[in-house]
Amino acid sequence: MSEGALAKGYEFAEVESHWYSFWEENGFFRADQTSSKPPFSMVIPPPNVTGQLHIGHALNDTLQDILCRYKRLKGFEVLWVPGTDHAGIATQNVVERQLALDGLTRHQIGREAFQERVWEWRAKYGGIIINQLKRLGASCDWSRERFTMDEGLSSAVRQVFVSLYNSGLLYRGKRMINWCPRCMTALANIEVENEELNGALYHIRYPLANRKGSLIVATTRPETLLGDTAVAVNPKDNRYKGFAGEKVVLPIVGRLIPVIADPYVDREFGTGALKVTPAHDFNDFDLHSRHNLEVIQVIDERGAMTEQAGSYAGLDRFACRKQILNDLEKGGWLVKTEPHTHRVGHCYRCMNIVEPSLSLQWFVAVKPLAQTAIEAVKQGKTKIVPAKWEKDYFNWMENLEDWCVSRQIWWGHRIPAWYCGQCGEVIVSTQAPDKCSKCSGTSLEQDPDVLDTWFSSSLWPFSTLGWPEETAKLDKFYPTSTLVTAFDILFFWVARMMMMGLRFMGDVPFREVYVHALVRDAEGQKMSKSKGNVIDPLLMMEKYGTDALRFALSAFAAQGRDIKLSEERIEGYKHFVNKIWNAARLLLMNLEGFEGPAEAPEKVSGLAHRWILSRLQVVAAQTSESLDNYHFNQYAQLLYQFLWHEYCDWYLEIVKPDLYGEDPEASRLARSVAAFVMRNVLVLLHPVMPFITEEIWQRMKPFTAGASIMQESFPTPNDALLDPQAEEQMQTVMAAIVAIRNIRGEMNVPPALKVEVVCISDQDSQLELLERERRTVCDLARLSRLTVSRAGETPKPKQAAGTVVANMEVFVILKDILDFESESNRLRKELAKLEKEFSMTSRKLSNDDFLRKAPAEVIEKEREKNGRLGEKIEKLNRRLEVMKEL
RNA sequence: AGGCACGUAGCUCAGUGGGAGAGCGCUACCUUGACGCGGUAGAGGCCGACGGUUCGAAACCGUCCGUGCCUACCA
Numbered sequence: 001m002s003e004g005a006l007a008k009g010y011e012f013a014e015v016e017s018h019w020y021s022f023w024e025e026n027g028f029f030r031a032d033q034t035s036s037k038p039p040f041s042m043v044i045p046p047p048n049v050t051g052q053l054h055i056g057h058a059l060n061d062t063l064q065d066i067l068c069r070y071k072r073l074k075g076f077e078v079l080w081v082p083g084t085d086h087a088g089i090a091t092q093n094v095v096e097r098q099l100a101l102d103g104l105t106r107h108q109i110g111r112e113a114f115q116e117r118v119w120e121w122r123a124k125y126g127g128i129i130i131n132q133l134k135r136l137g138a139s140c141d142w143s144r145e146r147f148t149m150d151e152g153l154s155s156a157v158r159q160v161f162v163s164l165y166n167s168g169l170l171y172r173g174k175r176m177i178n179w180c181p182r183c184m185t186a187l188a189n190i191e192v193e194n195e196e197l198n199g200a201l202y203h204i205r206y207p208l209a210n211r212k213g214s215l216i217v218a219t220t221r222p223e224t225l226l227g228d229t230a231v232a233v234n235p236k237d238n239r240y241k242g243f244a245g246e247k248v249v250l251p252i253v254g255r256l257i258p259v260i261a262d263p264y265v266d267r268e269f270g271t272g273a274l275k276v277t278p279a280h281d282f283n284d285f286d287l288h289s290r291h292n293l294e295v296i297q298v299i300d301e302r303g304a305m306t307e308q309a310g311s312y313a314g315l316d317r318f319a320c321r322k323q324i325l326n327d328l329e330k331g332g333w334l335v336k337t338e339p340h341t342h343r344v345g346h347c348y349r350c351m352n353i354v355e356p357s358l359s360l361q362w363f364v365a366v367k368p369l370a371q372t373a374i375e376a377v378k379q380g381k382t383k384i385v386p387a388k389w390e391k392d393y394f395n396w397m398e399n400l401e402d403w404c405v406s407r408q409i410w411w412g413h414r415i416p417a418w419y420c421g422q423c424g425e426v427i428v429s430t431q432a433p434d435k436c437s438k439c440s441g442t443s444l445e446q447d448p449d450v451l452d453t454w455f456s457s458s459l460w461p462f463s464t465l466g467w468p469e470e471t472a473k474l475d476k477f478y479p480t481s482t483l484v485t486a487f488d489i490l491f492f493w494v495a496r497m498m499m500m501g502l503r504f505m506g507d508v509p510f511r512e513v514y515v516h517a518l519v520r521d522a523e524g525q526k527m528s529k530s531k532g533n534v535i536d537p538l539l540m541m542e543k544y545g546t547d548a549l550r551f552a553l554s555a556f557a558a559q560g561r562d563i564k565l566s567e568e569r570i571e572g573y574k575h576f577v578n579k580i581w582n583a584a585r586l587l588l589m590n591l592e593g594f595e596g597p598a599e600a601p602e603k604v605s606g607l608a609h610r611w612i613l614s615r616l617q618v619v620a621a622q623t624s625e626s627l628d629n630y631h632f633n634q635y636a637q638l639l640y641q642f643l644w645h646e647y648c649d650w651y652l653e654i655v656k657p658d659l660y661g662e663d664p665e666a667s668r669l670a671r672s673v674a675a676f677v678m679r680n681v682l683v684l685l686h687p688v689m690p691f692i693t694e695e696i697w698q699r700m701k702p703f704t705a706g707a708s709i710m711q712e713s714f715p716t717p718n719d720a721l722l723d724p725q726a727e728e729q730m731q732t733v734m735a736a737i738v739a740i741r742n743i744r745g746e747m748n749v750p751p752a753l754k755v756e757v758v759c760i761s762d763q764d765s766q767l768e769l770l771e772r773e774r775r776t777v778c779d780l781a782r783l784s785r786l787t788v789s790r791a792g793e794t795p796k797p798k799q800a801a802g803t804v805v806a807n808m809e810v811f812v813i814l815k816d817i818l819d820f821e822s823e824s825n826r827l828r829k830e831l832a833k834l835e836k837e838f839s840m841t842s843r844k845l846s847n848d849d850f851l852r853k854a855p856a857e858v859i860e861k862e863r864e865k866n867g868r869l870g871e872k873i874e875k876l877n878r879r880l881e882v883m884k885e886l
Numbered sequence: 887a888g889g890c891a892c893g894u895a896g897c898u899c900a901g902u903g904g905g906a907g908a909g910c911g912c913u914a915c916c917u918u919g920a921c922g923c924g925g926u927a928g929a930g931g932c933c934g935a936c937g938g939u940u941c942g943a944a945a946c947c948g949u950c951c952g953u954g955c956c957u958a959c960c961a
Contacts, residue, residue, distance in 0.1 A: 009923070194957090201961085219961060269960040276961095283959045342961085388890075392956080395889085399957090487956095518955095555909085556899080562891095562954085564898065572910060575923040586920035633900070637908075652920080660919075738927090745927035751916050782918085837905080844904090849941035858904055858942090865905070 006588060006699075010581035010692060012545035019694045020134060028710045029139045031079035033476040040076035041477035042068065042510075043461050044140060045485050045493065046148065048087035049122055050094050053132035055519045055565065056486060058537035062550045062688075063516060063557060063632060064484045065138050069687040070627050071481075072139075073714035079477050081464045082133065082140035084126060086149040088412040088453040089183050089349045095121050095411070111410050111448075118411050122147075132538060137546055137690045139710075146464045148456040149413070156463040157413045157456050158430040160504060165417075165428040169365050170405075172417070172426065176285045177404050179357040180347035181303030181317075185408040186361050188452060189401060190491055192345040192354050201270060201340035202325065205333045206231055206248040209256050215240070215248055216335055218270025220342055221280075222328065223321040225250065226309045227298035228257055230276040232287060235261035237272050251333040252324070253310065260291045282356050299355055317355070362406040362415060362449070369499035370397045376498060382508045385630055389487060389515045396491050403496075405452045412450030419445050458496035461509035474505075483510040486518055514630045517562045519553075540570050547689040548574040554688045555636035576640060577692055580685075583648050584696040587674055590659045591703065599672040602720045607733070607773060608654040609673045610726035615646055616677050617717040623684050624714065632688075639685050647677060650734065654776050675703040683712045732766070733773050735805045740781040743801045743812045746826050747819070754784035758800070761808040762791040801826065802879050804872045820883060827880050834873050841866040 023029060031041075042064055047057055064080065072078045095118050096106055106114040126147075133140065146153060164170035178187045202222050207214040215231055231248055233240040244261035264287065265274050278288030279297040288295060298309045305312045305320050312320050328334040345354045374397045376382055377390060384390045406415060418427045420436035421443030427433050435442050456463070461480050465473045479501070485494060494513060501509030519535075540549045552570045556563045601613050619642045626635035651674070658670035679700060686693040686709050697709040706712070740757055749755060757777075761767055770777065770788045778786055787794070791809075796802075799818050800811040814823075841862055844850050851859060 006920090008921075217961085221961085264959080266960045274961055281959085281961080283961075286959085343958090392890080395957080558900070566898080568910070569898075571923085575921095578923045579921065582921035582924085584920085589920075637900075641908080648920085649925090653925095656919090741926060742928090745915080748915085751918080751926070779918095841905090844942080847941060851941080853941045854904075861904080 006585045035077040037077035040071040041079040041480040043081045046085040049084040049126045066687040083146035092411040153463045178354045182352040194343040203335040209247040217273045217275040224277040227277045227296040229294040232274045234265040363402040373498040406449040415447040417447040458500040480510045482512045544574040554632045557632040611730040612651040613721045614723035620715040621717040756785040756813040758787045758811040838869040
């Protein structure tokens with residue numbers, strides 16, 4: 001027993017920081033790659049180094065930590081690799097903002113100085129989220145923490161780049177890409193978020209050059225008119241028969257452009273005439289390729305109009321739109337403006353509207369890689385849970401376009417490609433070459449761009465394990481066992497890890513992927529700082545404790561549904577934590593000075609003891625099953641129910657008289673079983689509530705042995721303790737107690753008043769059971785006297801309220817206080833309910849089809865139920881008759 | 887437009903073919919020696935609508951209504 005009285009309420013703050021450092025200092029999170037235990041490994045989805053822990057991380061990392069702690073208790077060698085992501089664009093943005101405070105831009109200080117600033121920034125703030133993860137209780141192996149910009153990971157990136165290049169899977173080309181004019185970089189298609197905007201559809205008249213008439217085009221982006229090089233119509237469109245081959249005069253500009261016919265044009269939309277701006281639209285670019293059109297770039301990389309835009313040069317693209325509309329109106333070209341909602345691409349980092357742009361970039365040809373990644377899932381080498389995500393995975397993988405991986409920023413892995421100033425040769429190499437491999441020239445210049453952050457993230461499961469240098473770690477822990485992630489990065493990250501893992505390790509990066517939901521607010525809205533609806537996990541931990549937050553997240557992590565979290569729910573689970581604390585407090589107060597020995601649980605007698613031990617076995621088995629199947633909510637639910645509503649509400653209440661009583665034998669037994677069950681429940685709960693379980697476990701010595709609860713074994717169900725008979729008998733006892741309490745409540749018997757009860761049964765086993773459990777019934781139902789009698793041997797009491805429990809008649813004697821009116825009402829109310837049920841079962845049993853087709857055990861069950869109800873109704877009816885006579 | 891979910895108690899949600907459940911909230915009562923962050927009891931639901939399959943449907947199928955999300959080149 002540890003010294004010192006327990007506080008009445010659980011004080012989590014000191015407990016949490018104390019045990020976390022204890023675990024860390026003792027190396028309990030460290031994985032041993034030489035261990036003979038079976039491995040269980042995971043890599044953390046690396047949070048952005050600029051990040052603060054938000055509720056999504058809290059959920060993601062709580063679930064991972066539950067799995068890790070569970071697997072450790074199950075005897076696995078657990079490796080959970082932590083780390084952070086250099087988050088190229090996001091981090092560069094942050095540091096640029098910091099520079100701006102000093103009135104500087106990155107171009108003013110230069111590339112090298114800028115990179116130094118980022119590293120400084122990282123040294124100063126990069127650890128914040130790591131400490132927040134520790135606060136959450138994450139049992140990561142911190143000795144293996146990695147950063148995507150580490151030397152090891154960087155060399156893995158270079159190696160992969162070179163290898164893909166040499167295999168022809170990575171190339172440089174001039175193609176249409178999405179360009180963010182704010183971040184000044186190319187983006188991958190997936191990094192563009194389409195958002196619905198209320199814009200307008202402008203109808204603009206393009207007069208024919210060589211004859212009378214005009215074409216009216218409809219557009220949402222009139223400013224791009226300056227770069228138009230054609231107008232397209234559908235060849236089958238009768239309205240425009242004979243227009244193809246004509247020329248129109250571009251309004252304002254006066255340039256002549258051709259009218260072309262292409263089936264791509266939708267006759268139904270707008271006017272059926274489409275203006276074509278190949279430099280600034282994906283589809284228009286395709287048309288340009290088919291029809292050999294001119295390409296005129298009128299918008300530059302900052303989103304401003306170019307020299308090609310003539311008098312509009314220098315104007316911002318949106319200012320230009322206004323001006324153009326003005327001028328169109330003045331010149332009589334603007335026919336009409338109608339409201340139009342459409343989806344517009346936004347940069348997922350800064351939410352500015354992206355600009356489709358023709359640009360020279362590096363691309364990964366993903367199709368061949370995707371094919372093996374699809375196969376791997378189809379063959380079950382990687383299982384995605386819940387399985388419905390497999391469909392999305394296939395769908396995405398099958399429709400992949402080449403992945404633009406170059407970014408025009410300074411923070412990230414520099415592209416390992418050099419260009420020869422003399423002959424223009426492109427040299428791709430993991431090491432900087434000193435001369436051109438073709439002409440031996442020495443004026444080589446490295447590509448200024450860096451790689452997409454997700455390029456390095458895609459190597460995470462093996463680059464963090466030391467690839468390509470180390471093999472022992474990889475042998476033991478690759479493929480990783482499980483990846484836990486939210487669905488929003490399924491494509492960004494999971495799919496790409498699959499491709500890279502298969503390509504470079506020859507095997508999938510993980511055996512299972514558990515995809516969890518997104519946390520939303522109580523209204524179902526996505527949480528975001530701008531909406532002000534965020535629940536800050538750090539604040540929640542401060543207010544309610546980490547265990548309560550973790551338990552809430554686990555309890556709400558039902559598969560396939562978004563989590564609507566609100567603060568009250570976290571608060572609610574704080575009450576559960578407190579309940580656990582107080583159960584332990586009761587126990588510990590009574591373990592004080594207890595010398596033991598603890599009873600071997602297999603030898604225990606006594607109904608309540610046998611019952612709770614049996615229930616523990618069932619719950620332990622269900623707990624394991626829930627976690628094995630990622631049913632985190634079920635896991636939380638099970639333990640909540642068992643600990644509160646069985647162990648506390650019934651078992652501890654039954655056992656209290658033994659604890660407080662004089663009988664040393666009974667007291668010893670009660671203490672030892674209560675402690676045994678508590679110890680086991682603590683271990684079952686430990687994965688989700690690491691802190692309070694460790695705290696209580698430590699205080700329970702010598703009922704617990706060892707340095708930490710983390711070294712316990714997860715309880716495996718012991719068949720010798722399974723006791724269906726005890727469970728059934730307890731059901732009867734509890735039902736009797738509840739029935740008596742019910743009558744007391746309905747008849748308004750004051751809680752302090754003890755009453756007399758008579759139980760009448762015609763079954764010996766029932767009579768014996770009640771005799772044996774007499775004390776429990778008297779205590780929990782607050783009885784002054786309990787008479788147990790064989791049917792017919794004692795007259796049924798008259799001034800009493802009665803009911804039927806398991807065929808046994810139970811009478812609560814209410815001399816002087818019995819109100820006949822309300823007792824009759826009570827009986828009638830109960831009868832009404834029973835008769836409804838009875839007629840339902842009777843109807844079923846009189847249905848020939850049912851009797852013929854339903855399985856035998858279902859029919860038997862129905863018969864049994866019908867009989868039981870019938871008897872109960874009969875007894876209650878007789879009771880009602882008696883009442884009338886009085 | 888297409889796809890995928892979801893619609894169960896006041897609220898948030900479990901429940902994948904045989905007795906409608908939980909937590910919170912609500913009502914009444916309770917200084918019972920772990921806990922009022924507690925205890926005991928109670929009220930509250932044609933399981934979105936309609937149709938079908940079945941002896942039997944909250945669950946399976948279809949249609950509709952409502953909500954949410956994702957994808958798409960109708961400018």
